[in-house]
Amino acid sequence: MPRSSRRLGCPPTTRCGPIPAPGARSCECWSGFSERDTATASRAGSPCAALGRAHPGRCVPPRSGWPRGRRVARPAGPSRLPARHVAGRAGPPGDASPRARGRGGDAAIAGPGRDASPSARPHRADAPADPRRPRVRRGWQRTGRSRRGTGHSEPPDVLGFHEVATRAVRVTGLRTRVLLLAAALVVAFGGVTARLGQLQIVRYRELSGLAERQYSRSVALQAQRGPIVDRNGAPLAASSPAESLFAQPRAVGDPVRVAVRLAPIVKVAEEELHAALVSERPFVWLKRRLPPAVAASVRELREPGLSLVPEPLRLYPNRELAAHIVGFEGTDGGLEGIERAWNDTLAGTPGKAVVGRDALGREIEMQRVLQTPAAGQGVMLTLDAHIQYVAEREIDAAFRRTSARAAMAVVMEPRTGDVLAVAIRPTFNPNTFLDVPSRDYWRNRAVTDPFEPGSTFKVILAAAALEEGVVRPDDRFFGENGAITIARTTIHDWKKYGWLTFSEVLQNSSNVGSIKVGLALGAERYYRYMTAFGFGRPTGLGLPGESRGQLREPPRWSTLSLPTLSLGQEVSVTALQMVTAFSAVANGGTMMRPRLVKSVFNAQGRETRRFEPEAVRQVIAPETARTLTRILISVVEAGTGHNAAIPGYAVAGKTGTAQKLDPATHRYSRAPGVLSFVGFAPADDPRFVMLVMLDEPKNEKWGSEAAAPIFSAIGREVLRYLDVPPQDTPPLQIVSGPGPERVAPRVRLVSSSDSDPEGDGVAAIMPDLRGRPLRQALSMLAPLGVRVEVSGHGSVVKQTPLPGSALAPGVTARLVLTPSSRALQRGEANP
Known part of the structure; x- marks a missing residue:
């Protein structure tokens, strides 16, 4: 605790400060307190009053020259008081004269020594009544601290009212600031926690998707569309393996050279290809649904930035046959007819592949297939081809x-x-x-x-x-x-x-x-x-x-x-x-x-x-x-x-x-x-x-x-x-062939992957119709566009042209039927 300088004449055991030590002869030994502070004296009690109660007759009231209301700081060094206050604070006669220094110097104040008789030590009652002196409230005293090694108890530090009030205000203000700071920290921590919860839980999918798109891109793999067949299984719509060509323009080296090499293969104009290859977009389609042979030719170019993705080709092998019922499929699925009405059933489940990006954000080759596409289901119609x-x-x-x-x-x-x-x-x-x-x-x-x-x-x-x-x-x-x-x-x-x-x-x-x-x-x-x-x-x-x-x-x-x-x-x-x-x-x-x-x-x-x-x-x-x-x-x-x-x-x-x-x-x-x-x-x-x-x-x-x-x-x-016999005509003569032959599996009319849907269709081959009912045989011949001449009823035992023969345009197929399969069992066949 800061102390003031002890004045000359004070006992050596006296501790300088705002509170006199035990044995002090006078409060005038202390330069750190003003007894004339009325507010302090009236509310807290003065040091001299405390000393007077503890040691009656040993405290002398301060002189009237003491500055009113002034509180002196308690520095660690000697007390410094203006010299003009020293003269009015001299001790009784016989003491050493005060030595005044320059402005701001220290002054020694005389007073009774420690060895003076009790009569020489003024009591409170002996002190002259001073109307300016504040009255001390009696009965205020706290048990002092015991000094180490002396057995004496020190009176408590007694502060002025302003200092106590100021300290209380400071403590209250500090406590308020601490509480406000703590509340602010709690609110900030709660906000941060709530924000983290929102980002990590509520928006997890969205943000993880954004992060994933920074280093990769998903590509949908179209599933093979289910077939559409007539009541006998003849195909009306089918899917053939194909691949779609796309480009990543940022990865293409020389767009002009790539366009020149690619144009004759995919049958797209060079100008159109070049415009796509210099596009600012990261992904562009160049040609959709290429046949396998064309896709293989594109791969042989080995040009960076060109990629192929599986995308089945939808074919309608019979062209206009039942077009309004079957409908057609576009890029986004079925658009008309059964293709549209049953799109969810036919489409299947698309797959998913990931195309990676390098450090500069450029797309690279396909990395892996995340989900394999599931083929769609087929639909059998009641139509008869x-x-x-x-x-x-x-x-x-x-x-x-x-x-x-x-x-x-x-x-x-x-x-x-x-x-x-x-x-x-x-x-x-x-x-x-x-x-x-x-x-x-x-x-x-x-x-x-x-x-x-x-x-x-x-x-x-x-x-x-x-x-x-x-x-x-x-x-x-x-x-x-x-x-x-x-x-x-x-x-x-x-x-x-x-x-x-x-x-x-x-x-x-x-x-x-x-x-x-x-x-x-x-x-x-x-x-x-x-x-x-x-x-x-x-x-x-x-x-x-x-x-x-x-x-x-x-x-x-x-x-x-x-x-x-x-x-x-x-x-x-x-x-x-x-x-x-x-x-x-x-x-x-x-x-x-x-x-x-x-x-x-x-x-x-x-x-x-x-x-x-x-x-x-x-x-x-x-x-x-x-x-x-x-x-x-x-x-x-x-x-x-x-x-x-x-x-x-x-x-x-x-x-x-x-x-x-x-x-x-x-x-x-x-x-x-x-x-x-x-x-x-x-x-x-x-x-x-x-x-x-x-x-x-x-x-x-x-x-x-x-x-x-x-x-x-x-x-x-x-x-x-439908094999309905006439009601008013005699039964037709049954004509059969001479020998049997193993019945071949049914030939289904499905276009090959290399066929061109814009052309005249698939080359017609005469299927093997022997042993089949008339209805099934005619259903198989209907998509081929041939005229049919029928003789007899029942199952086919003879046909012209022979199975596997190429059907020229305008050819007529002749079928000979018998009511049962006995002819086949007897070993009859085509000559």
Whole structure:
């Protein structure tokens, strides 16, 4: 603790400082305290007061010359007081005279010695009363500290009030600052901890991905897409191994030289390649889906910065065959048809590879494959490639012959609802789907384009009237000589008729008779049957863009609505809806849900999902369906549908000629509209239902003349292909070959990896058809585009050309069949 200098005359045992030591004669020995500090004296008590209480008569009050209120610092050296204070602080007579030094020097103050008598030591009571002297509070004293080695106790250090208050303020301020600092540290530490938690836990994936992209880049490996096959396994879409070429421009040495060497291999212009190789982007595609041979030629260049990644090539080996059903695949997956509707199943699971980066951020060769791509599953359709081929052949011929705006044929199996063929013109090649004049060529008109069916819709009216008992087949109706007026509107027949039975109304497609039947049936009942047959709602086939058609509810009908609806106007339907409704009649009144996908199978060929036929509802009673079928047979045999007849088979059907609404005049145009025919065969045991439709054909006016012959041509081939024997012809003579031969495995038409999808397809090779049923043999020949002549029934025992022969364009294949495989067992074979 800092001390002041001891004055001259003070005992040697006296310790200088603000507190007098035991044995001090006078408080005047201490230069570090002012007894006249009133605040200190009044609140804390003065050192002299403490000394006086401990040693009465030994403390002399200080002189009046002491500076008031001044506190002297306690340096380690001698006390320094101004000389002007020394004279007024001299001791009693007899003591040594004070020696004054210069300004700021020390001064010795005389006082009684340690050996003076007690009477010489002034007591507090002897001190003169000084009004300026503060009173000392009695009773304040703390037990002093014991000095080492002396046995004496020191009085406690007594501080002034200002010093105590200042120290308290300083302690409080320091404590506050410490607490604030500690709180700030806690808040900062908590913030840092929370931020670390956010970065390490919440944003872990994001930040780790950013860090990974700094030294590597992920490349997706496309999985091999699953095949699409017909009901017999013939491929409609397949994938072939291929590789896609990409470049890392920063790693390319000489872009000009690389472009010159690469252009003739990948068949891309040098200017286009050079622009890609000098691009600022780190990754650019140069050519997608190169065949293996071309990819091998690129590898031989050994140019840095060029890389190949596996990317299977999608091929459509039959080109336009079933293009609107199969659809096509683009860079981002399926875009139309089954390719789009079943994209998730066909696409499989993509793989993943890592392309590394060097220290400068330049991409280097592929390092490793993180995830191997998993091949997609295959889809088996209900389509039959041979029926599809026959339908497209006949529709294409009619489309070209009539210069129609569009043409289509839809074939369905009535007992299961399986769609066997959908032929649409105009069409496109899925291998080059962008090479079309308009995207309308992609449109599947059978499900997306509704049309007014016309007289074919009279079958729905007849079914409802027969089921409700409104009419019977022999009920008679007057034809009004070909014209009837309703609500000041006259509706004409295409021919003047008198009295007609209900069967004759359908045979001759009488408008007047149909209107009278419709009025007798009523709006509510007619609307109920129209919705029961599936009109006004999608069929649920599963293809994108299917239309529901248009069928208004009876409250929205006008006075003319019921008569015109009885003629197939004021209602729009799709071709698929019409075929589905007729299938209900052919199936004994039970409507089946249309089915296009038969099953799904994995890469090993094992079936993983199967879709069974589904009955929707019983629309009409079986007896009503049989009655209506007999009427429809008469339409073909003796009515407007005679051109649809198939020799040897009973055909039931109805023709249709519908006018189209002119958007300019809002009236029905007199120009040719939609000409159609809908029917099924054989009528007593239907194997197929077919709709044929021509949209705005040139030089054609009636559906019986334009559409019915197409139905007959397709139906004849289909019945032969389905091995349905004629009903009114003798059995054909069976012709067989002389010897047996081992049946070879089935030849599947799959394009090789080197084939060009933009070319004319794969070179056709005659497959081995011996021992196969006619249906399977024709299905195998259909994609080859050859005409087939068949002799007999059953399995193939002889074929021309021979298996493995190249098929020249326009060649005709001749097949000889026998009802069983006995010929093969006897050792018969081709000569």
